[in-house]
Every structure is written in C-alpha cells, then in structure tokens.
Amino acid sequence: MGQPTDWWRSAVIYQVYVRSFADGDKDGTGDLAGVRARLPYLAELGVDALWFTPWYLSPLKDGGYDVADYRAIDPAFGTLAEAEKLIAEARELGIRTIVDIVPNHVSDQHPWFRAARAGGPERELFHFRPGRGADGQLPPNDWRSEFGGPAWTRLDDGDWYLHLFAPEQPDLNWAHPAVRQEHEDILRFWFERGVAGVRIDSAALLVKDPRLPDFVQGRDPHPYVDRDELHTVYRSWRAIADEYDGIFVGEVWLPDTERFTRYLRPDELHTAFNFAFMTCPWDAGRLRTAIDETLAEHAPVGAPATWVLCNHDVTRTVTRYGRADTGFDFATKAFGTPTDLALGTRRARAAALLSLALPGALYVYQGEELGLPEVDVPRDRIEDPMHFRSGGSDPGRDGCRVPLPWAAGAPHAGFGGEPWLPQPDDWAAYAADRQAGDPGSMLTLYREAIRLRPEFGDGPLTWLPAPEGVLAFARAEGVLCVVNLAGTPAELPAHSALLLGSGPLDSAGRLPKDVAVWLSA
Template identity: 85%
Template sequence: MGQPRHAPTEWWRSAVIYQVYVRSFADGDGDGTGDLAGVRARLPYLAELGVDALWFSPWYLSPMKDGGYDVADYRVIDPAFGTLAEAEKLIAEAREHGIRTIVDIVPNHVSDQHPWFRAALLGGSERELFHFRPGRGAHGELPPNDWTSQFGGPAWTRLPDGDWYLHLFAPEQPDLNWAHPAVRQEHEDILRFWFERGVAGVRIDSAALLAKDPALPDFTEGSDPHPYVDRDELHDIYRSWRAVADEYDGIFVGEVWLPDTERFARYLRPDELHTAFNFAFMTCPWDARRLRTSIDETLAEHAPVGAPATWVLCNHDVTRTVTRYGRTDTGFDFATKAFGTPADLALGTRRARAAALLSLALPGAVYVYQGEELGLPEADIPLDRIQDPMHFRSNGTDPGRDGCRVPLPWAAGAPYAGFGSREEPWLPQPAGWTAYAVDRQDANADSMLALYRTAIGLRPVFGDGPLTWESAPEGVLAFTRSQARCLVNLADTPTDLPADLQLLLASGPLDAEGRLPKDTAVWLRA
C-alpha cells in the first residue's frame, strides 16, 4: 500500500466527537428551546468530558418542518438558537477549551422557504435549480415517476399550475438539481463561509443522494445504476469540495448509507471525504459474532483507501442505545420501529456501558450523541406532542425520532431538570428524567457520566496501532491495541481475566471470583 497518507497531526483520525442537537442541549434564555447561549455556558462540561470536537446538527434559519434539516438560509443562524455573532463566539470559545467545531450541511434539499424555491414557485428561471416536471396521465394528474419519499408517500408534490416538484424527504424539502452549476457554486461558497468562521469540519447529510438520473425514470428494484442513490457523478462533486476544504485544513464526514462496501469506500478516497459514518456498527445487534464481523468488515473496507473508521452507537435519528439494547431485538431498523416495544432498561444500561468501552477502544474516531454519556433511554412522547414528520407521513404508525431528542437534564432540583428556567421545553421530559441529571451523576463515581469521562481520558492507552484479535471463549470479544486490551463478555457465563494484565477500567463490577460477568467490558494493560 506504500506510505500512509496521514500525519500524527490529523486529529480527526482518532477524535472523540460529540453531537450537539442544539434545540435539546441547554436553554440559555429560558424560552423552552435550546440555544447557542446554552451551549456556550456548558463548554466547561464538554471540556471535562474530554471530547475533541462538537458536531452541531443544523443551526441555520429554518421553519423546523424537519428539525432544522429544512434550511432556508445557510448564512443565518435561526433566531430560536441565537445569532451569527454568537455562533462565531461559540466556535472561538470552544477552541479555547481545545474543542473544534463541525457544522452540518444538507446539500440534497433546501426548505420550501428558501429564496430560490420561493422564486421558483413564481415560475422564474430558478425552477432549473430544482426538479420540476409535468405529471403523467391524461391531465398530468399522476406524479412524474414512482419514486417514494424517505418519510413515506410519494416523492412528488403538485403545484396549482399543474407542475410537480421532487422531494425525497418532506414536501417542505424540495430537492436541488445538482446538474446545475449554480447549485454547485453556491455550496462551495457556503463551505468557504463556514471555514472562514473557524469551523474545523463539515458533516454532509444524505451524502449519497444528491445526483439524480436526468431522465428521472421509474425505480426498478436492483437497477444499476440507481436513479438517485450513489451515482458516479457524486464523486466529482466531492472532489471539488475536498479542494475547498484543503484550503482551510478542514475535514468532512459523510452520512453515507450503502450496503456495498466497495462502493462505500469510494467516497473515502484521498481526494474525496475524510471519513464517513459507520451505520453497520450502529445498527448491529448485541451479539458477539455479529459485532466482530461488523468490526472486521469496517476495518477492511477502510484499509484500501487509508481512511479511519468511525464508531457510533446512536444519533438524533435512531432509538437510544440503553433502550435498544434492552429489547428482544437489539438491532436497529427504521422499518421495525413501533409504539409500545418493551425494553428492560437495567439490562440495556449494562450493555450500553459495555458498548461504550468497546467503541472507545476501537481504532478510528468515535461519535457520542448528547445524552448517551448520561445513559438516557428513549422517551415516550405523548401523541399530541410529537413533531417528527416521519410519524405523520407514516399515518401515525411510526413513533418518529422525537424520543431520542428530548431536552437534557442538567440539575435535578431545578425547573425542567435544569434544561431551562421559564418555559416548558419544546419536547416534554418524561417522569423520572431528573434521575439522569448531570449534577446527580457528578456525585456518583459509578455513574454513566463518570464512566464516559474516565474512558475518554484513558483512551490514549490504546495508541494508534492496529487491532489484533485474541483467543477467547465463545461469546467473548477480546482484542489488543498497543499495550492495552479490551474484553467484552456477551456470553451467558462469566469469563476469567488474564492474570498477567492490570485492570484499568470496567463497565460494571466483576463477580465474587474476579471474573468478567455477562454484558460487561474491561480495559486491561500489561
């Protein structure tokens, strides 16, 4: 393979990156919505946690029809969150704490309130920036093709003038036409705008969906190439983006959901994206054989292009780890989400603690979604408070994603668990949420928060070397990196620890004989 293409200064190769969903992180002005003032006030907390960077879900001007992923203006902070000047202060203050900032760009679509789309509705030349088409049928009453929205239902909406426009997500999120040079130029300008303000990187939403077959044909299962997923034209776009990022030493992380590992790796070539999310690991069931296979396949698919793997247990779109691992089906699939799925939270918490040590010991970068370090479970949202369009587009059968977006609990004795002071939070906190509050966990050396802080602090013991699997009983994962070893017991019986290694950290207590119990992980050192 020749010389590696990275240097030790490439912080992103082994970073711990914390995802901030601003709306639910901390409410600085007490109006019920999280904001940049709240994040700035909690920077010491994030520094103590030990994270290297913050990834902010979209904080731009938005009607919030899809949690901010419907962007009306990339150069304006939504007033609910603050101002551009505050964002610049936050980026600078975080850097003073040794924490870099990653912003979220949503290139597949914009809000229907974006100036381009508003002009397009008036019949102007801006229609060329989107996908407007006449309908099929005798009177144009049928959509132009059979594509379906990611949120359910048709991917087309008809306007009063008879034309239809494409939206792979909600109708309020019209897809951009990436074959138009103005669309490409605008996004390169947006990248420069934020790199100029000191951000260290950009997360790319729905990164494999931008390019469409210009003929917009019907979708045929198994068609190659796909009419709108993972088209070859995408790579030219990302090579152009990489040239912009390299001017600023900026990095990219792509949201790339692809089953084909070879196709996935193409996005990580040296002149394209630096990293991409590892969804196979995130959605993998709590099963030793499946987890080991996922780890091996992940490392193998990244090796040919020299890119670091990423490891993540949860994000703003999926069921929280504690709840998922406490269910009979411990994997994650959007298609199987349902109301009333039972979960054993004690079991899920034990497994989530072990999974934290597993993911933090693996080679590459680790993403931590806000609240995972507190062991928050998925919340049940009252039907009349659900806001996620996935719920409504499914005709009410899908519970949506709001359950993992509930505002964080900071102080057990404060109004709204310390999230804010005056108004009830935009999503209700469940009964008992104060049990997870940061101040309570601060006082408990065995809390989930204490485990995350200690693990992130100790993580450098694993060095930057490769992973070597060690022999272990069935159901036990055991690997060594540098001078440190990680053991995770997913078997039904306790397992002995190597006598010649020192115990550094355990996700839970050992048994009376000093053995590693089921659903527990340890870090060991020679």
C-alpha cells in the same frame, strides 16, 4: 500517532442537537447561549470536537434539516455573531467545531424555491416536471419519499416537484452549476468562521438520473443513490477543505463495501459514518464481523473508521439494548415495544467501552453519556414528520431528542424553560449534576474512558483467543479490551492491571455477562 492536523483520525466527537441541549434564554428551546454556558462540561467530558446538527434559519419542519438560509443562524438558537463566539470559545478549550450541511435539498421557504414556486427561472435549480396521465394528475415517476408516500408534490399550476424527504424539502438539481457554486461558497463561508469540519447529510443522494426514470429493483445504477457523478462534487469540495485544513464526514448509507469506500479516497471525504456497527444487534459474532468489515473496507484507502452507537435519528442505546431485538431498523420502529432498561443500561455501559477501544474516531450523541433512555413522547406532542408520513404508526425520532437534564433540583431538570418536547417525570434522576458526583454513573464512566483512551494509541487491533460470545482484542501500548456477551462469566486473559470496567467483576474475579473491561497487558 498522527500529526496535529490528523486530530480527526482518533477524535471523540460529541453531537449537539442544539434545540434539546441547553436553553440559555429559558424560552423552552435549546440555543447557542446554552451551549456556550455548558462548554466547561464538554471540556471536562474530554471531547475533541462538537458536531452541531443544523443551526441555520429554518421553519423546523424536519428538525432544521430544511434550511432556508445557510448564512444565518435561526433566531430560536441565536445569531451568527454568537455562533462565531461559540466556535472561538470552544477552540480555546481545545474543542473543534463541525457544522452540518444538507446539500440534497433546501426548505420550501428558501429564496430559490419561493421564486421557483412563483414560476421564475429558479425552477431549473430544482426538479420540476409535468405529471403523467391524461391531465398530468399522476406523479412524474414512482419514486417514494424516505419519510413515506410519493416523492412528488403538485403545485397549483400543475407542475410537480421532487422531494426525497418531506414536501417542505424540495431536492436541488445538482446538474446545475449555480447549485454547485452556491455550496462551494457555503463551505468557504463556514471555514472562514473557524469551523474545523463539515458533516454532509444524505451524502449519497444528491445526483439524480436526468431522465428521472421509474425505480426498478436491482437496476444498476440506481436513479438517485450513489451515482458516479457525485465523486466530481466531493473532489471539488475536498480541494476547498484542504485550503483550510478542514475535514469532512459523510452520511453515506450504502450496503456495497466497495462503493462505500470510493467516498473515502484520498481526494474525497476524510471519513464517513459507520452505520453497520451502529445498527448491529448486541451479539458477539455480528459485532466482530461489523468491526472486521469496517476496518477492512477503510484500510485500502487509508481512512480511519468511525464508530457510533446512536444519533438524533436512532433509538437510544440503553433502550435498544434492552429489547428482544437489539438491532436497529427504521422499518421496525413501533409504539409500545417492551424494554428492560436495567439490562439495556448494563449493555450500553459495556458498548461504550467497546466502541471507545476501537481504532478510529468515535461519535457520542448528546445524552448518551448520561445513559438517557428513549422517551415515549405523547402522541399529541410528537413533531417528527416521519410519524405523520407513516399515518401515525411510526413513533418517529422525537423520543431520542427530548431536552437534556442538567440539574436534578431545578425546574425542567435544569434545561431552562418548559421544554419544546416534554421531559419524563423521572428525568431528574439522570441529571448531569447528580451523575458527576457518582463514581458508578454513566457520566463518570464516559469521562474516565475518554481520559484513558489515548493510551490505546493509533495502532491496529489484534483479536485474542476467547470463548464463544466473548470479544477480546489488544491495541497498541499493550492495552486489552474484553467484552462478555456470553451467558456465563468469563475468565480474563493474563494482565497486569485492571484499568476500567463497565461493571464489577464477580467474586471469583471473572467478567460477568454484559460487562466490558480495559486491561494492561
């Protein structure tokens, strides 16, 4: 096993979307008081760390990823003093804290952009350009927003500014030394307050080609994705993290394995999210390939893999696995997709044991341990800009952000006040208090799996012979994981004991379809 400072190499990290976690003051919005009250629940779940999506001052035009002040907690969530208490109280329970930094852009309400909008010298901190065409009526280039539509918005004075996301999220100019200095100061600010790590949003997008050329498919290098200058930024950040024994996890969406691995060199980021596994369909061959490629790409730089089934941007696992297309792609999201929740839940239980058995760190998005499904949020209640930027065709991401159910018999399923997003009528059936006493519940499965997980050790994974459609591998300490994705029951390999199963074996002691087990060799 690693040294104590290497906790992050095999940690179970729980993602908290504060707005929807627990509402302490009963105003309908989750807050830090709600999280503090639920710390015993998180400790009993057995997680090693909490990753908080942005809790900073924000107009919440994009769920808090539009930050107006990195040194202030949004009043809807609480205060800086409460955040400091939460970090300390969690640490007393053995739970570390990871905060989210959004370096690509800020809110249009950030003091820098308000000054820039007024014509001040702060314009140099962003990407302002005159338009094209006879009177500048066309955007400076053809870049498209990640949320749809042009990546440029024109101000009343005629100039345009760049935003790779929503217009309320102007992109920062990372060629300016003040932008770099500010973010280094922000890192120190939070490390000084006891956080153990930082998650870096859109980590491959910060640096732009200074010429801001039109996008040409296939041209290398890309004008704003994965530019080489980024690595200088992250080396300077790593030096700061090392002063505090802090760690980074990067949101790096890159199809090129070699380019991806560069971010994980020993003097850059500690870890990066593994999106190939998260978006992979429920298919044995493709899952095995995703696992093998992930481990292979991390091995040369000695970085641990990360595994995740879902997050605050992605269709919830029990819903996704209950559909004809069990993979995930933002481009294919649509209203009214037929779903078999019983099938999806069975597969999600098996996927939980699969992902928890893999070497590296695991991220669990809040509510996954309760088996929550994606919610069809009424169209008049949707807030996600992805929905509006798509002209209403994309259901957006609010369906996985519906506030959690805590107590079956309480108003609003124990969340607090009337939630900012409506909970379905059957939400109480998923309540944590109801599941806690049920040996067959998803919550009980997660608690037991996380409790047993250290028995796997920190060693390698060895694939075992198995029929087509069955994944079987051994981990250190003689523990086996077998997952049946085939159409028929599978014989188990030789073993001395059944440690845990996502479902029962059949009457002949075989592993049914869409069930996983952990075995002692």
